[in-house]
Every structure is written in structure tokens, then in C-alpha cells.
Amino acid sequence: MPHIQLYELGPTRSARCRWTLLEAGLAYESIGNAPAIIGSEELKRVHPLGKLPAVIIDGRPLFESAAICAAIADLVPERELIPPPGSWSRSLHEQWVLFALTEMEAWVWTAELNTLEYVFPKEKHVPAIVPQCRKLYRKSAAVLDAFFAEHHYLIEDRFTVADIIVGYTVNFGQEFNWGEGYPHLLAWLERLYSREHCTLERHQTS
Template sequence: MKLYYIPTTRAVRPRWLLEEMGIDYELITVSMEMSRQPEYRKLHPHGKVPVLVDEKATIFESAAICAYLADKYLEKGFAPAINSLARAYYYQWLFYASLTLEAPVEQYMFNVLPNLPEKLLPKTTQTKVSLEEAKQWFSRVCQPLNELLQDNDYLVENRFTAADIVTGGVLLWALKLGMLTEESPVKAYITKLSERPALKKADVDVYAKL
């Protein structure tokens, strides 16, 4: 199995899951030149990461890759049983992280890291939401997570799943960008997730160099 990856990006999420599961994989770091090649565009239509190539499957979108891997190795216990009630909440948080939680974090990143390399932040994707607006927006979308995490360590059935990885991947950015200044259940949750050995292996911190 091959994972196409760039450090600190959304590609950390499937790598983190692979490390949690103890599955062997080949890591391919994607350079700017490589991402522009027609061969790479066959793997990802926009030349982005992550991409997972596994036997006949070529999959892009970090949350989809995590969901695929958690199901492929269901016996490892990173996804609830199909058709269970827990499965519904698992989907909810996987999609919430990708569609709702991530948007203000990305906007905040555009503001605080305006000098991100073009590879990581194409100028065409930058918009005009201010730092303060992004922070307030983030605080609103954290609210349901704060309520849940007040009494739970993890998002689904109070056990660690791929939904925690995708959500944790977004919150890790927020933490590193300084968006989580005040103490909250969300901050405690991501601080604790950050200590997981599998995440430490998967996330090579190059933020300081940006």
C-alpha cells in the first residue's frame, strides 16, 4: 500500500491511522514537480495529497481514505460495526470534521501563514475572512464538540476511532496555529491526542520553518 504525502498536511491523517493500526505502508513524499506531472494527476485530479494506492484502489480525500482503511481492517477496532447506531455518529463526526470544522481553521491559516509555500496554499484558494471572524466561526463550530467532550474522552462510544483521527487532524492544525488559546474540552482532547505515539510518528513538524 502506498501513501502519497506531504508533511503537516491532511496527509498526516491517514498516516496517523496506519501507524495506529500497525499496518505496513510505503510513504511517498510528493514534491511540487511531482504533483504537476500528468502521472500524478492520474492519482489525484488536482495534484493534491493524500492519495492512497492499495491494490486496485486509488483513493483521494483524507477522510475517505481513513474511513476506507478503518473498514478494511475492521478487526483493529477503529470503526464501529456497520449498521450500528454508533456507525451513524461515526459518519456524523467524520463529515463534520471535513465539512464544518475545517473551514474556519483553513481560513485562519490563510491569515496567519500568508507566506505558506504555493504548493501548500495556492493563491487562488485564499479568501477574505479576517483572523477575528475565522476565530469566532471556529469557536461556534467547536461548540457541539465541547458539549460532547465535556463527558467523553472520544467522539463515538467513548472509544478511539478514525473519526477522532480526522477531527484530531483538523484540531491539531488549530492547536499549532494558536487558535485554541482558552482552556476547553476540545483543547484538552487535542492536547491528549497529540501525545499518542502513532501521531508523533505520523506528524513531522515543519511548521516552525514556514
């Protein structure tokens, strides 16, 4: 069994990695799980920016949640959490993950940075940017809503790590209720909530 050390904290993007580990049935050591770990010298030895999540697998460091989830899933191919490297389905995995991170998560993250005070103080916020972020996020959410009108899951119509990664992004958007009016997208999110190992925190607006 691989030796896995996960630097994590509750509802941060490390929730993706924790969920993947649970689905994979892999034991791991949780490190940090407190705000003090962020930016610490210990964490910077794994992630140069001192951000979460980060992982050490058999002594090898890795950061960025999508990369970590894929690496974990590849450790247990028998679980079929991710398509095999080189397959067309693996390309579709990359497609949807990158779509979510670049066309959706970037906008909701920017909105949060300019709304909440846990990163930047209020005087540093640019609230005028939030409506534009919402518009761009929802344009991409509409793409997923149309997709889920005909599919239950992102890859091969079965649950995979792509659903974990993209699901976190969509759930993130629900902090602002940006999925409102997209019933197929929200129905997919409900399917994710119902899974035994789901680590998503349901927002009251969803």
C-alpha cells in the first residue's frame, strides 16, 4: 500500500483529495487540518506557495488538487475512478476538469476574494467585478446543464474523479447560488451529495 500524507483543511480544495482517497479505499495520514498550516514553512516544502492541498505519496511531493486526485485514482485502477492513461475517456476527463477550473472556478474564486474578508480585507475588495464573474460562470454552467440533461455523470456515464473535481467547483458556485435555474446541473450535484463518501458541504442556497 502506498504511504500517503495529505496536507488538508476542512472545506478547502483538499476536500477533493479526501473524497478521492475515501472512494479509493486508501489509508492516509492527515497533516495540518488547521488554519496555521497555510503558508507554513513545512507546507512550503511541498507546495512552493504554502497552499492547500498538497500531498506526499511514497516520499514524492505533489500539489494542485486535480493532479493529486488523478494520481490517487491511478494508484487503484481496479476501482475505475479514472480512465486509463492514453484512452479517449482520459482525454474527456482532462477536458471537463480543465473546463471547470478555467471557465468556472476561476470566476467563483475571484468573486469570493472580492466578497469575503478571510483573504483580503474589505478595503482591498473590488465588488464591481462580481457581476461579471457571475455572468461568465453561469455561461459555463449552462454548458454543464445541457450535458447533464442527457447524462448522469461526466465520463462514461458513471461516477469518476472528474465528478469529484468538477462537483467541488459547482458546489463552490452554490455559495453564491450561481447554479439557480439549471435543474440538470443541480440534479447531478444532488447525486454527488448522496454518495457515502461525499465531502462537499451543502450550501443553503443549493
